[in-house]
Each structure stands twice: as C-alpha cells, then as structure tokens.
Amino acid sequence: MNRENTMIKKVRNLIMAFVAMLPMAIMAAPSGQALSFTCAGCHGTDGSSVGPSMPAIAGMDPEVFVDAMKAYRDKQRNSTIMNRIAKAYSDEQFKAMAWFFASQRLYLQPQEYDMNLAKRGAKLHDKYCEKCHENGGRPGDAGTLAGQWMPYLEYTMDDFINGKRKWPRKMKRKVDAAIDEEGQDAVSTLIHYYGSQQ
Amino acid sequence: MTDIDRRAFIRVTSSVAALGATIGFPSLALGATRRVVVVGGGVGGSTVAKYLRKLDSSIAVTLIETKPSYTACFMSNEVLSGERTLESLTFGYDGLRRHGVEVIQDTVVGIDPVKKTVRTAGGNNFDYDACVVSPGIGFKWETIEGYDKDVAAETVPHAWNAGPQTVLLRRQIEAMPEGGHVIIAAPPNPFKCPPGPYERASQIAMYCKHHKPRAKITILDPKDAFSKQGLYTEGWTKLYGYGTDNSMIDWIGAAGGGTVEGLDPDTLTLQAEIEDFQGDVINIIPPQKAGAIAFAADLVDGDWCPVEKRTFESQRHKDIYVLGDASSAAKMPKSAYAANSQAKVAAAAIVSRFQGLEPGDPTFVNTCYSVVGEDFGISVAAVYGLDTHTNTITPIPNSGGVSPSNASPEIRKREVSYAHSWFKNVINDMLE
Incomplete structure (x- = not known):
C-alpha cells in the first residue's frame, strides 16, 4: 500500500470512528456501540477475549472485520456459531461494529506455549508471513495473529489446510513453502510463536 | 497499519472520544451526582453495574448482594460429572469495586418507588435516581x-x-x-x-x-x-x-x-x-417465579415482572428496572447471556435518561452452550430487535438457531472448547 492510500485510509478511519462514537440516542437504529456490546459475552469486553479459544477482535482492521462477517453470513467461512449470528446483520451494521472494534485497545492475556517451537516459528514468520501479517502479526491490514488464542489459530489453519476455508491470495503458497522448509510441524511452530506474544 | 500509525490512530481517536463525551454527557456539566442502586449481584446486576460505570463514570453505583461472592449456575452441571469444582465457579466482587462500584453485602427487603429508597435487612436505606432489580428466580x-x-x-x-x-x-x-x-x-x-x-x-x-x-x-x-x-x-x-x-x-x-x-x-x-x-x-x-424481592417490591404481574422492552424499566413502577430471569422478556430465554445483554440495554437507557436523551433502539443477543458429553458440544444463538408495533423482543428473521444436526466430530469438539471460552468471557464481562 502506498503512502497516499495509507493517509486516505487513516483519515477515513478517524471519521468513521467518530461516527461510531456519537451518542446512541440520535441514532434511528441500534448504535455501533450497542451492537458491539452484545458480542462481549463470547469475545470479551470490547473485544479482548480472555480465552481460552474464542478469538479476540479488539483492534481489528475494519475491512478485515467486515469481510469476515460477510463471509460468515454467506457461509463462505467454516464456523460453529458465527454463521448463525452473522445472518442477523446488515452491511451497515457490520461496518458500525467494525469501527467500534477498530477503535478498541487489544488487551492480551498470557497463554502457555513451547519456547523452542516459538523460536522456530519466529523465523518462519519473518520469512513467509510478515509481509501480510506485519509486526509479528499484530492487528493491522490482516487478521490478528500475535497473542491470538492458540486453539482458535489451530482451528483456522485446520480449515485452510483441509479445504474448508478459501485461502487468501498467496497464502497457500507461503504455507506450503513453510511446510517444505520446516516439516509437518511448521504450522504448529507458527502458532506457538503467535501465542508467545503476550 | 504500522505501529506508529496505530499509536497515532489511537491517540486521535481517544481525543475524538473525549470530544464525544463532552457533547454527549451534559449531566457532567450540571455537576449533579446521579445514584443507581442495583439489587442482586448475579449476571444482570453485575453487568449493569459495570457498564453504567463504563458508560458514565460520574454515576455513583451501589450493588447490594446477599452473598459475599458470586457462584455461576451456568456450567455447574459439570460439577455433577466431576469435570469441575464448585470453587471454579465462584468469583469475588473486587473486579466491580475496581470499576468504582460500591458493593455491599446485605439483603434488600423493600423498595419505596415514591421516596425512591431501597431498604435492607441490615437496617440501611439507600436513595436512588434509578434502581435496577435483578434477583433471579424463586421456587413455587x-x-x-x-x-x-x-x-x-x-x-x-x-x-x-x-x-x-x-x-x-x-x-x-x-x-x-x-x-x-x-x-x-x-x-x-x-x-x-x-x-x-x-x-x-x-x-x-x-x-x-x-x-x-x-x-x-x-x-x-x-x-x-x-x-x-x-x-x-x-x-x-x-x-x-x-x-x-x-x-x-x-x-x-x-x-x-x-x-x-x-x-x-x-x-x-x-x-x-x-x-x-x-x-x-x-x-x-x-416450577419457578421471580425472586422474592420482586414480589415484596410489587414488581410482578403473575409470576414475573413486566418491563418496557426498550429500556427494561418496570411497567409497574417508574425508575425501577428489572433484568434477567425475573423479567418477562419473551422471546428471550431466561439465560445468563440474555441477562448480560439486557443489562447493557438498561445501562445505556439509564445513562441516556440522566442526560435528558431518549433511549436508543435496543439490540440483544443470546448464546447458550451445552456439553452433552466428551467432545460433544452444541449451541443455540439468537439476535433480537425490538418490534415497536407489538412491544416485543423479536428474533431477527432468518438468523440464529441451533447447531446443525449431524455436524462433524471436529465441529462438536470445537463447541466444547467454545463453551468453556463462553463461560470465561461472560464471567469476565460481568465481573472484571
């Protein structure tokens, strides 16, 4: 992404974050805040899940959030419960929730990980994943990996590898290359690396 | 977004939030401290106390609960199988205290809706601008x-x-x-x-x-x-x-x-x-009915407490809100998640009214997991809105429902893991 685009995106994010925070009483429909508050019972207060498997959604890029919700709604993404929930919302409501969660700080919780696996995963991440999942996979233009709950990352990777979820552009090639280099536990080392960021 | 960009983003959005707060919170400018008394420290009561403070920290919130700690009833069937202990379901109220909620161990025996006071067995009276009653169930x-x-x-x-x-x-x-x-x-x-x-x-x-x-x-x-x-x-x-x-x-x-x-x-x-x-x-x-205080405070019609669905204010007494199992909130079930969701609607409505604003349109969610056996979890979910014509809480059409039948063993197993994660997050959202 070039500099100008980043700037435009940032300004747009600010405007939308402001709109999301307007007092709810002037809204004709449930506000972004009211809609987002209902998620907390599973995804934690303001989107910081306390685990051990439900993913944190605080600080998520708004576009990634909306894409994920649309994919759940359209049954394009393997899920247990989210497809049933996503069907209740309009595109506008997805956006309103996306801006709410984008403006929340992500509080990470400690989780158990294997230090040796994490070390190997760190190297693989830098080589194969960092380009899209910047800063070790912190919230950004792709889904949050750093500090994400490890069982959730396992489910997600299982779905990709078993053909239950469509690979994002280039990702399959990168994961295949990582497995070629590191062996069958490549994905596991990556997950332990992300789990090690607390 | 880079780290620096994100910090800038957070910094600017925080000041935007502060600006929003100044516009949206005229009660602050008046300097009057509003008092909310919450009766009952279960899911509804704890959640409303936390979210009131979160939405407007100028509100003085007092929560009165008979027991010194909270024991979750959801997941307690796992005590019967030996999968967990009662202690693992028991939590203190210090998290709420850290949010600035005054937590008092006492039993509420009466509410005077005219003088707007709550009376306890310990002989104390508490004045309120709004009172939230979330007493759970009683038995017939x-x-x-x-x-x-x-x-x-x-x-x-x-x-x-x-x-x-x-x-x-x-x-x-x-x-x-x-x-x-x-x-x-x-x-x-x-x-x-x-x-x-x-x-x-x-x-x-x-x-x-x-x-x-x-x-x-x-x-x-x-x-x-x-x-x-x-x-x-x-x-x-x-x-x-x-x-x-x-x-x-x-x-x-x-x-x-x-x-x-x-x-x-x-x-x-x-x-x-x-x-x-x-x-x-x-x-x-x-067979069940609303908890004792709902009867003592004249909040019931039959076995349960009728409420306005936009705010969860009692239809029997002004400025008293009834949450959770004790309220008549069909089509929502009497569940922990429902009480948690209702509490946020009530908290937002109370804050709006203190600011002289009309409460916004409510939105509710219920999710409930059951663990049928080893690696066999199932769930039900629903999203609800307010049907203003009938004043009923209505599921959004073509959404929600139960887990699919004959799902793969992998999905059933994941739902067990999510059931336990659901438990931790509900507890955290009400008490921490």
Whole structure:
C-alpha cells in the first residue's frame, strides 16, 4: 500500500470512528456501540477475549472485520456459531461494529506455549508471513495473529489446510513453502510463536 | 497499519472520544451526582453495574448482594460429572469495586418507588435516581406435595442455583449403587436455563458411563418438547445408547405421564401423573417465579415482572428496572447471556435518561452452550430487535438457531472448547 492510500485510509478511519462514537440516542437504529456490546459475552469486553479459544477482535482492521462477517453470513467461512449470528446483520451494521472494534485497545492475556517451537516459528514468520501479517502479526491490514488464542489459530489453519476455508491470495503458497522448509510441524511452530506474544 | 500509525490512530481517536463525551454527557456539566442502586449481584446486576460505570463514570453505583461472592449456575452441571469444582465457579466482587462500584453485602427487603429508597435487612436505606432489580428466580414449592426448602437442602436437592445443593447432588450420585437410578424432575415453562435439565442428564450420564455403566437416568418432564431436543437426542443416541433397550437416559414427556405431583422423601418416590417412580437419587427442579424481592417490591404481574422492552424499566413502577430471569422478556430465554445483554440495554437507557436523551433502539443477543458429553458440544444463538408495533423482543428473521444436526466430530469438539471460552468471557464481562 502506498503512502497516499495509507493517509486516505487513516483519515477515513478517524471519521468513521467518530461516527461510531456519537451518542446512541440520535441514532434511528441500534448504535455501533450497542451492537458491539452484545458480542462481549463470547469475545470479551470490547473485544479482548480472555480465552481460552474464542478469538479476540479488539483492534481489528475494519475491512478485515467486515469481510469476515460477510463471509460468515454467506457461509463462505467454516464456523460453529458465527454463521448463525452473522445472518442477523446488515452491511451497515457490520461496518458500525467494525469501527467500534477498530477503535478498541487489544488487551492480551498470557497463554502457555513451547519456547523452542516459538523460536522456530519466529523465523518462519519473518520469512513467509510478515509481509501480510506485519509486526509479528499484530492487528493491522490482516487478521490478528500475535497473542491470538492458540486453539482458535489451530482451528483456522485446520480449515485452510483441509479445504474448508478459501485461502487468501498467496497464502497457500507461503504455507506450503513453510511446510517444505520446516516439516509437518511448521504450522504448529507458527502458532506457538503467535501465542508467545503476550 | 504500522505501529506508529496505530499509536497515532489511537491517540486521535481517544481525543475524538473525549470530544464525544463532552457533547454527549451534559449531566457532567450540571455537576449533579446521579445514584443507581442495583439489587442482586448475579449476571444482570453485575453487568449493569459495570457498564453504567463504563458508560458514565460520574454515576455513583451501589450493588447490594446477599452473598459475599458470586457462584455461576451456568456450567455447574459439570460439577455433577466431576469435570469441575464448585470453587471454579465462584468469583469475588473486587473486579466491580475496581470499576468504582460500591458493593455491599446485605439483603434488600423493600423498595419505596415514591421516596425512591431501597431498604435492607441490615437496617440501611439507600436513595436512588434509578434502581435496577435483578434477583433471579424463586421456587413455587407449593406445586409439588411433600417438597419444600428443607427437603431440598437435605435430601432431594434442586441444585438450580449453584451452591451447596450442587455439591450434595454430586455426592449422592457418587455414593449411589453401581446400577443406581437417578431421576430428574424437569420444570414447566418458563424456567431458568431451558436446556439445563437435559444437559444435567447428559453430564450425569457422562460420569456414569465411566464409573457406573449400568446406571439409569430418567427425566420426568411436564412438557412434550424441550430446548435443543433434536441435538440432545442425537448426542444421547451416539454416546449413551438412547433409543435402545440399554439406553442410559430415558425421557418421559407430558403425554407419557412425566408431570410430577408429589414426593415421598423417605422412600425417594415421586408421584407422577400416571405412575410412581422410585430412585436412588432424586433431583427436583421446581416450577419457578421471580425472586422474592420482586414480589415484596410489587414488581410482578403473575409470576414475573413486566418491563418496557426498550429500556427494561418496570411497567409497574417508574425508575425501577428489572433484568434477567425475573423479567418477562419473551422471546428471550431466561439465560445468563440474555441477562448480560439486557443489562447493557438498561445501562445505556439509564445513562441516556440522566442526560435528558431518549433511549436508543435496543439490540440483544443470546448464546447458550451445552456439553452433552466428551467432545460433544452444541449451541443455540439468537439476535433480537425490538418490534415497536407489538412491544416485543423479536428474533431477527432468518438468523440464529441451533447447531446443525449431524455436524462433524471436529465441529462438536470445537463447541466444547467454545463453551468453556463462553463461560470465561461472560464471567469476565460481568465481573472484571
């Protein structure tokens, strides 16, 4: 992404974050805040899940959030419960929730990980994943990996590898290359690396 | 977005938020401290206390609860299978105190809606601008002859509020003979935790399968259908031989004479509509009504408390809000997630009114997980809006519902993991 685009995106994010925070009483429909508050019972207060498997959604890029919700709604993404929930919302409501969660700080919780696996995963991440999942996979233009709950990352990777979820552009090639280099536990080392960021 | 970009983003959005707060919170400018008294420290009460402080930290919030700590009833069926302890369900109120909530251990005995004061057994009075009542359920003991509070505490536990009776029931199941017979008397609708009695049977079966494989569990039910019935049937068939002569679980509905009318505690015999049932362990989940304070404070119409669905304000007394199991909130079930969701709607409505604004349109969610057995989790979810024409809480069309039938073992296993994660996040959202 070039500099100008980043700037435009940032300004747009600010405007939308402001709109999301307007007092709810002037809204004709449930506000972004009211809609987002209902998620907390599973995804934690303001989107910081306390685990051990439900993913944190605080600080998520708004576009990634909306894409994920649309994919759940359209049954394009393997899920247990989210497809049933996503069907209740309009595109506008997805956006309103996306801006709410984008403006929340992500509080990470400690989780158990294997230090040796994490070390190997760190190297693989830098080589194969960092380009899209910047800063070790912190919230950004792709889904949050750093500090994400490890069982959730396992489910997600299982779905990709078993053909239950469509690979994002280039990702399959990168994961295949990582497995070629590191062996069958490549994905596991990556997950332990992300789990090690607390 | 780079790290620096994100910091800038957060910094600017924080100042935008501060600006929003100045515009949106005129009550601050007036300097008047508004007081909210919350009666009951369960899911509804704790959540509303936390979210009131979160939405407007100028509001003074006092929560009054009889017990020194909270014991979650959701997931307490796992105590019966030995999967967890009662202690693992017990949490203190220090998290709420850190949010600036004043938590007082006392029992509310009366509410004066004219003077706007709450009176406690300890002899104290608390003034309020808004009062939130979230007392949970009470039991209609009179509906089952021979059953009362004392019998429940000593011999035939209800265990429908997690606590000593949950532990008593667990001990009875452990102590029963190898081929013992457990009978669960399920309640009529509406009651707290609609899938609960069936999860309870499942959890007891999960324990017996390993430790007392010849044991039997009979559910006597005054209903002809129950929550998540298709999924329970699938799980029981798969795990406990349901539908065969050797089934560990047997369900007798209303048509089969499942309605229980009386108990002989000495012989552990239940008198049901058609025949008597004798067991080694008996668990009666009695018919239910709103908690005692709802009756004392004149908040009920029949067994439950009618409320405005936009705000959860009582239809009987102004400035009193009733949340959770005690409220009439159909089509929402009486569940932990429902109470948590209702509490946020009430908190936002109270804050809006203190600011002189009309409360916004509400939105609600319910999700509920049940663990049928090892690696076999199921769920139900719904999103609700307010139908302003009928003043009812209505599920959004074509959304929600139960887990798919015949899902893969992987999905069933994930739902167990998510059930436990759901538990942790609900607890955290109400108390931390």
